[in-house]
Amino acid sequence: MTHPTHQQLPVQAAILTVSDTRTKADDSSGQRIQSLLTDASFTLADYQIVPDEPVAISQIVQNWCDDATVQAIIITGGTGFTPRDQTYDTIVPLLEKEMMGFGELFRALSYKEIGPKAMFSRATAGSRQQTAIYVLPGSTNAVHLAMTKLILPTVQHFVGELHRL
16 A cells, blocks of 8 residues: 555645734745745635734634635744744644654755754744644745745645545
8 A cells, every 4th residue: 555645635825924024015935935835836725914923823823724725824934032933932832743854854954055043943834633834934045945845845745644534
C-alpha cells in the first residue's frame, strides 16, 4: 500500500497579516502570499489584516478553523521578540498538533540566507480541527522562502492528511 500524496487536492487558503501599520495597499508580504497561492492554482478564501492584538488574532483564526471552506491559514507577522510580537504566543495554544519540523527547517533555510539572525524567528506550523495553520515572519523574503520551499510543495499533502480517516 502506498502512502497518499493528495497532490491533486484543491485547497482554499486564508491569509492573515498581523501588523499595527500595514494596509492592503502596502502589505507586500500578504500580497506575495496571495500571488504565490494564485500562481499555484490555489483559491483565496479570505485575506485580512489585523493589529498585533491576541484577541483579534485568535478570533479570526478560530472563525476560519470553524469554516469548512478554509483548509489552510497562512499568517504573516508578529513572530519576533519585540513586545508587540504576539502571533506565536497567540497561535501555539490554539494548535491541536504542532509541526515542529516546519520551524526547524524554516530557520535552517533562513540561516543560509541571513545567518544567525534566523534563530530570532518563531515561525511554526500545525493544525486545529482539520485546518493547516502556518505562522511566518513579516518579511517578504521570509514569506517567499517559506511559501516556495515549504508550504506550496506540501500543503495539499498536509490538508489531505488532516481529512484522512
